[in-house]
Amino acid sequence: MKSYWGRAIRLVAVTMTIVLCVCWGSAGTEVKATEATKKALQEAKDKLNETKGQLSETQDQLDDKKEDISNMHQQKSALENKLDDLNDQLTEVSNNLSDLEDQIDVKLDEISTTQEELAAAIDTRDAQYAAMKKRVQFIYEKESFMLLDMLADAGNFADFLNHSNYVASLSAYDRKMLDQYKNTCVQIDEKEKNLQQEKAELDECKVQVEAEQSRVSGLVSKTSGSISAYKQNISDAEEEAKNIENKAREYENQVAEQNADVKALEAKLAEEIRLSKLAAKSKWRNISEVSFADGDRYLLANLIYCEAGGEPYEGKVAVGAVVINRVLSSVYPDTVVGVIYQSGQFSPVASGRLALALANGDATESCYQAADAAMGGATNVGNCVYFRTPIPGLSGINIGGHVFY
DSSP: OHHHHHHHHHHHHHHHHHHHHHHHHHHHHHHHHHHHHHHHHHHHHHHHHHHHHHHHHHHHHHHHHHHHHHHHHHHHHHHHHHHHHHHHHHHHHHHHHHHHHHHHHHHHHHHHHHHHHHHHHHHHHHHHHHHHHHHHHHHHHTHHHHHHHHHHHOSSHHHHHHHHHHHHHHHHHHHHHHHHHHHHHHHHHHHHHHHHHHHHHHHHHHHHHHHHHHHHHHHHHHHHHHHHHHHHHHHHHHHHHHHHHHHHHHHHHHHHHHHHHHHHHHHHHHHHHHHHHHHHHSOBOOGGGOOOOTTHHHHHHHHHHHHHTTSOHHHHHHHHHHHHHHHHBTTSOSSHHHHHTSTTSOHHHHHTHHHHHHHHTOOOHHHHHHHHHHHTTOOSSTTOOOEESOOTTOOSEEETTEEEO
16 A cells, blocks of 8 residues: 555656646747747837838928929929010010111111201202302492493383392392201201201110110020029929839838738737647657657658758757657647648748658758657757747747747
8 A cells, every 4th residue: 555655656746747847848938939929020010110100201201392393393383484574575675676776777867868958958058159149249340330231221210220129139039048048057957966866865775775685685594594493403303202202112012011021920929829828738748659650760851951951960950859849749740740741830841842852862861860869859949849040039049040949
């Protein structure tokens, strides 16, 4: 009876030890797996928020740039309207200048005609003066003879008086005509002076109109230059807006990708939590309880080759230990074949690399040694059931190019 109770106590103690070991290992697996994924998920969310912030900032920049472009278009439009007004002014000024030039030409013709008239009038005046002078001279020089002729020709004293009146009338007429010609010359001379004054005024107006034409022409040139500058600025701004739009599109694509990453990590976290909870509640077998099939060694060695062929020996053993840890855990299939070919677990299976390695027998001697060690119960990663290439925020046991958790 005493021997029976002793064996029972020892059996309970062994059982408790196994349970504690299993629970400790499961708890360790849960913490490493879920905490690493939580951290990766949080970092993914932080990165997503950062990208969203960059996208928002870029969209603000794009809105500002579009507003700048709109303002520049408005300013360019205003300048174009101003240019139209200036061109109208320039046309009007040019027409005024042309009219003035025509008026000046007309005035020059009038002056020329007046000068010709003045010259003719002066000639007529001088001729009249010369003729009158000769007649006066003749009368004074031949006065006695003229009187005798007039007396001789006159039939009576009345005829004589008539002849005398004729001579006096002729002299008065000459004087009158000379005065008229003098007045005509004065009037024509005054007319020329007036025409010269009018031409001088037209010349002054022409100078002013030419100055206005030059001013308006300068404004047209300056406004045209400003419009050209705005066109170039608008073109540059539109190019910048296009680049900003492309940048915003890149951020949108990044947001979409990062959203997908977050969702994938959330799904992965949920799955790992589920597996961790299952592992915490599950039983772990002892390596001595596992019966390996004939092809397990060959299969495991080739998987190790595909996953860690370029890793150091410790990395090969670690990959083999993960497979065997899953075999030992009740959460996963209880055979090497079942674990390796479980859907979505090992990428060489899905890609076909494992099948090719198995067909060619690619596994090296060190891969077989690592498989033998893992199948013998050796582990350098504890109870880890996951491994992958390192990513930021994922903690675990780093061996070679993998992190085990």
